[in-house]
């Protein structure tokens with residue numbers, strides 16, 4: 197996907213041999229944007245052949261993204277991240293991450309004399325070890341890298357840096373960040389592990405409980421959620437075409453979809469409470485009026501009004517809205533920062549968990 201309109205201006209202003217990249221390395225999707233107008237979303241998976249026949253069929257040692265996903269029946273699909281982070285003790289994960297990162301950077305076709313500089317998004321409360329590992333993997337293939345928190349990057353992209361609160365609902369984690377006009381530190385960020393994948397598991401369990409004969413898995417549950425996920429009042433009846441004992445059947449899953457999506461909300465409200473209470477009292481009212489929801493989970497119907505209603509009783513005036521472009525919000529913020537701050541200063545941004 198190319199979107200030269202957005203970024204071509206930047207490339208002429210910037211040094212011609214600097215390739216700036218905003219890189220959202222997500223549990224389920226990786227999204228990149230560059231100062232040369234490249235804009236792409238890739239599934240965060242790498243597929244490896246299972247045996248010699250697979251090697252022959254693939255014609256390559258591994259495939260990345262959609263190419264791997266399409267051939268999932270005869271490759272081992274591996275995701276590099278678990279709950280948004282690289283598991284440092286799993287050597288295989290590191291290798292998978294290396295393959296994905298190097299493939300994505302290569303696909304940007306850097307020129308031989310290019311300096312490749314990347315801002316990477318990671319979960320808000322990722323440990324320093326996990327961020328260092330991520331940075332090391334990038335350093336093998338790029339010239340400059342800085343790993344920063346995903347919700348901070350969303351806020352940067354929207355210029356929402358003072359008295360704002362961002363909630364990024366991903367597959368592995370929900371990341372919350374309070375923006376107070378400075379780089380957010382430990383106390384301004386919360387990561388909750390009950391996110392999109394958790395909803396999928398809950399939905400699978402709820403449907404199986406009500407319809408014991410149905411053949412369910414988390415992929416099916418995710419597809420239903422992505423099609424019709426909602427919280428609060430059901431916008432319409434949701435009918436799922438499933439299979440029971442091999443036969444096609446249509447089931448009403450309206451109530452289960454709402455219930456599963458709502459199971460994610462208490463963790464989010466707790467995170468908001470924690471962040472609001474960590475702010476100076478004079479700033480809290482303004483922050484409550486500036487809550488932004490991002491990430492794939494922001495597409496759940498009614499999520500902004502539901503979160504707002506859950507907070508209003510306690511706090512009074514609250515305003516919650518969803519980003520207009522959940523797919524690109526992190527990468528867009530990362531590229532904006534990369535463009536506005538010359539790479540030589542990136543090191544000074546420091547490691548956000550140190551503040």
Ligand SMILES: Nc1ncnc2c1ncn2[C@@H]1O[C@H](COP(=O)(O)OP(=O)(O)OP(=O)(O)O)[C@@H](O)[C@H]1O
Pocket residue numbers: 221222223224225226279280346365366367368369370391392393418421422423425490491492493494495496497
């Ligand atoms: N229309 C939709 N309704 C509900 N959920 C959706 C919808 N579209 C995507 N999602 C969910 O959003 C999640 C993916 O969001 P996103 O791409 O922001 O995550 P990620 O960046 O890969 O993960 P993380 O940030 O946790 O590492 C998945 O759980 C997906 O099922």
Ligand SMILES: [Mg+2]
Pocket residue numbers: 220221222223346364366367491526
């Ligand atoms: Mg994400």
